[in-house]
Amino acid sequence: MRLVGDLFAYVWSGRDNNCNRYVLAGVLKGDRHVVIDPGHVTTPALREEGLQGLRDEMESDGIDPDAIGLVLLTHCHPDHSEAASVIREETGALVAIHEVEAGIYSQLGGKVDLFLGEGNLDLGTESPVQLTVFHSPGHSPGHTTLYWPRERVLIAGDLIFYRSTGRVDLPGGNPEALRDSIARLSRLEIEYVLCGHPYGHSGIIEGGDEVRRNFEFLQTHLLF
Amino acid sequence: MSGKIKSTLELAMEKAAKLPRLTKEEIRQQQEKEYGPRGRAIAGRFLAGDLAEEELETELSRYQDEQGEIVRSAFLASMCQAVEIEDSEATARAREGIGALVRDDQLEETFGRLSGILRDYQELWQREFASTEEAEAVALRELGVSGSAIRINLEQSEGWRARRSALLEEFRPKLDGIKGELSDHLRRVISSG
Numbered sequence: 452m453r454l455v456g457d458l459f460a461y462v463w464s465g466r467d468n469n470c471n472r473y474v475l476a477g478v479l480k481g482d483r484h485v486v487i488d489p490g491h492v493t494t495p496a497l498r499e500e501g502l503q504g505l506r507d508e509m510e511s512d513g514i515d516p517d518a519i520g521l522v523l524l525t526h527c528h529p530d531h532s533e534a535a536s537v538i539r540e541e542t543g544a545l546v547a548i549h550e551v552e553a554g555i556y557s558q559l560g561g562k563v564d565l566f567l568g569e570g571n572l573d574l575g576t577e578s579p580v581q582l583t584v585f586h587s588p589g590h591s592p593g594h595t596t597l598y599w600p601r602e603r604v605l606i607a608g609d610l611i612f613y614r615s616t617g618r619v620d621l622p623g624g625n626p627e628a629l630r631d632s633i634a635r636l637s638r639l640e641i642e643y644v645l646c647g648h649p650y651g652h653s654g655i656i657e658g659g660d661e662v663r664r665n666f667e668f669l670q671t672h673l674l675f
Numbered sequence: 676m677s678g679k680i681k682s683t684l685e686l687a688m689e690k691a692a693k694l695p696r697l698t699k700e701e702i703r704q705q706q707e708k709e710y711g712p713r714g715r716a717i718a719g720r721f722l723a724g725d726l727a728e729e730e731l732e733t734e735l736s737r738y739q740d741e742q743g744e745i746v747r748s749a750f751l752a753s754m755c756q757a758v759e760i761e762d763s764e765a766t767a768r769a770r771e772g773i774g775a776l777v778r779d780d781q782l783e784e785t786f787g788r789l790s791g792i793l794r795d796y797q798e799l800w801q802r803e804f805a806s807t808e809e810a811e812a813v814a815l816r817e818l819g820v821s822g823s824a825i826r827i828n829l830e831q832s833e834g835w836r837a838r839r840s841a842l843l844e845e846f847r848p849k850l851d852g853i854k855g856e857l858s859d860h861l862r863r864v865i866s867s868g
Binding site (some may be wrong): 477478480483520521547550553562563564565566567568569570571572573574575576579580583584592 | 813816817818820821822824825826827
């Protein structure tokens with residue numbers, strides 16, 4: 452589903468756990484795409500097709516799934532990152548993740564071509580998609596979120612959800628860091644928050660007012 | 676049937692007397708089996724930083740004469756083995772360990788050449804690393820990926836792996852040659868007491 456510009460959202464609709472997947476289509480040289488959090492290859496409990504489902508959905512939007520040039524991972528948890536290795540192997544795509552996550556990701560069998568840290572990330576050559584990368588720990592220590600100022604889009608990974616936040620009870624989770632990360636990102640101008648999961652909601656929070664209400668709700672009711 | 680009945684001890688002594696005597700070489704081999712691992716264990720502790728240089732002499736002085744020679748030889752052999760082109764920390768520690776036991780002009784001269792090889796390797800490594808990084812950054816920009824948020828992980832780069840292994844291929848034989856000389860020299864020093 453095209454969301455804005457060349458950004459497509461593939462909201463997970465299976466019954467098992469997997470993440471929402473996002474694609475910046477054709478932005479790289481040779482019309483290659485950037486995939487953000489490709490999710491599971493196959494979900495662990497119900498063996499639902501994760502990667503194949505993504506490929507099918509991309510194809511139905513006219514996006515060649517074999518032409519992926521870059522995979523950006525918000526964090527290393529397998530429900531976000533597992534398919535990255537297969538994509539890397541099959542398409543030659545580069546994989547980028549925060550250096551703090553890279554160690555665990557490698558232990559899970561992943562290979563990291565690029566370290567992702569705070570700063571600017573330009574995708575494309577002529578009129579690049581200009582993103583800002585934020586290190587936003589809390590759910591995991593090297594969690595990153597991607598902000599697209601021109602379209603006011605925040606790709607939030609597992610930092611925030613609709614009326615909820617990422618869990619902090621997994622290894623490396625940190626409630627204070629999560630609170631600080633959310634507070635920092637809440638100051639951005641945002642029209643779309645693209646969440647890592649569709650928990651009881653599509654995971655796409657749309658509209659500046661709705662985004663603001665969600666941040667207010669989190670800060671009033673959920674933030675410890 | 677006559678004669679006295681032999682005790683168990685007497686029987687055992689008779690049996691032992693009939694056993695072939697160990698040659699000097701066999702005795703040495705047995706001692707090496709027993710004391711070599713002790714020297715290597717001391718080396719392991721020293722290299723890991725669990726044993727300070729001033730504690731080393733106390734540890735080694737527990738063993739005297741031939742046993743002491745075996746322990747010291749094993750210790751020094753482990754130090755030589757620890758000299759590694761890409762592990763400057765272990766190499767420095769190994770030099771400290773060797774220097775704690777042996778000090779002479781030939782050793783200084785060998786250490787000097789060793790330092791030269793390691794320095795040359797480091798300089799070339801840094802140059803090659805920088806040029807590979809630059810080439811990869813250009814390729815990345817051409818793909819359309821750039822910005823301050825990205826840093827290339829060269830450890831994963833095929834290009835860097837190839838260059839690094841070419842460097843190692845060039846320098847390892849040089850280092851192995853020096854390690855061989857070092858081992859021979861230390862063996863001579865230890866066996867001459």
